[in-house]
Amino acid sequence: MMQYQNADPVALDELVRRISPPLLRYFSGSRFAGNDAEDMMQDCWMRIHRSRHTYRASEPVMPWIYSIARHTRLDAYRKRRRLAAREVLVAIVPDTLRQDAPEVRDDNFERLVSTLPESQREVLFMLKVTGMSLDEIARATASTVGAVKQKARRAYLTLRRALGKDSKNAG
Amino acid sequence: MQDDARDLDVERQLDAWAAAQSGTQISPEFAAKVRQRLRPSLTPVKPVPSRRTLFLVLLAIFVAVSAVLVAVMNKTGLHMVTPVQLGVVSAILWGGGILFAINLSGQMVPGSRPVIPLWALLSLSGVAAFGGITMLFPWRTSGSFVSEGWPCAAMELALLVPAATIFWLFARRGALFGSAGLGATLNAVAAFLVLVPLQVQCMFQQAPHLLVWHLGTGLLMIGLGALVGNALRGRSVS
Numbered sequence: 264m265m266q267y268q269n270a271d272p273v274a275l276d277e278l279v280r281r282i283s284p285p286l287l288r289y290f291s292g293s294r295f296a297g298n299d300a301e302d303m304m305q306d307c308w309m310r311i312h313r314s315r316h317t318y319r320a321s322e323p324v325m326p327w328i329y330s331i332a333r334h335t336r337l338d339a340y341r342k343r344r345r346l347a348a349r350e351v352l353v354a355i356v357p358d359t360l361r362q363d364a365p366e367v368r369d370d371n372f373e374r375l376v377s378t379l380p381e382s383q384r385e386v387l388f389m390l391k392v393t394g395m396s397l398d399e400i401a402r403a404t405a406s407t408v409g410a411v412k413q414k415a416r417r418a419y420l421t422l423r424r425a426l427g428k429d430s431k432n433a434g
Numbered sequence: 435m436q437d438d439a440r441d442l443d444v445e446r447q448l449d450a451w452a453a454a455q456s457g458t459q460i461s462p463e464f465a466a467k468v469r470q471r472l473r474p475s476l477t478p479v480k481p482v483p484s485r486r487t488l489f490l491v492l493l494a495i496f497v498a499v500s501a502v503l504v505a506v507m508n509k510t511g512l513h514m515v516t517p518v519q520l521g522v523v524s525a526i527l528w529g530g531g532i533l534f535a536i537n538l539s540g541q542m543v544p545g546s547r548p549v550i551p552l553w554a555l556l557s558l559s560g561v562a563a564f565g566g567i568t569m570l571f572p573w574r575t576s577g578s579f580v581s582e583g584w585p586c587a588a589m590e591l592a593l594l595v596p597a598a599t600i601f602w603l604f605a606r607r608g609a610l611f612g613s614a615g616l617g618a619t620l621n622a623v624a625a626f627l628v629l630v631p632l633q634v635q636c637m638f639q640q641a642p643h644l645l646v647w648h649l650g651t652g653l654l655m656i657g658l659g660a661l662v663g664n665a666l667r668g669r670s671v672s
Contacts, residue, residue, distance in 0.1 A: 270478040283460045316479035326545030391452040
């Protein structure tokens, strides 16, 4: 990252190679990403590039990257909502514009995860897929460790209930 | 988390889900496209100073600008308040300025650990200001409440806009993109700054006047800052 800040093109290539796949997963997993995951990732890379001076070597890099990615995702969501709202004014919205519906996939568990609230799914993604710590997730989401724990707990509870593992349901 | 962790089945399925996610790859063409877009502007950059330094610079701006304003404005209000009123109001205004400066310095570095969430900070400072004014200042109004009040509000607006601009000029080095939080924080720190000389200058040291024309105008501007920031959300503000 410091080499990238020093304009090393090899460092840029390496960063794109290493960071892009998890970023694409992050954007693809979002229920409102639709087919725009690659566009969102390009936008995110432009923001990372323009913000590269805000990274400090003494700080962990993943919260920095996912903090920018998170803003990119939220802005894309808002932009999509604005566009959808304008469409409503001129015509009946075709169902294909309704990007907020959970994406149905073959895998049952993945479908379950995709039905979680966005904030809970995001915490699960960062915790399990990127391997970030609770503190790093709190930094990335501009939240507190307690709030992150609570979201993770709720996500686990929802999944456990959905899988029929909840003790109440079992009884 | 411990109860949840015991559920091995959920954990196992989550691990399998995470492992499946790890298989995602990007195409070489896409990676090349990204690199092509970034390379022309790949120049060396100087990292932003530490968050502590950013905060100290913001605090220095706060102190310097408020000191200059106090020096050049008249100090009628200073002679109309008791030491207790002066001490408590100064503590609230300085405390608010310091806390919002800490928050703003955090917004300048993505991925910073938040010290106090913005909503909590706004609530805390609002309650402190409201409580301090209502408990310490007399509840009386004169017949010319509006004619006495609007010049204070106009003065606050006239000073707040350039003060917020000064903070924005500094903050934009790190806080590159507009957001409601950034707009509200910029105006909040500017409002606390402007309220210091206004408190020293104002000759109407009564609770209704201070609540409506001083605090109310500040809150209005914080709300306006949030709206402007929200309208600029995602757009570059640097």
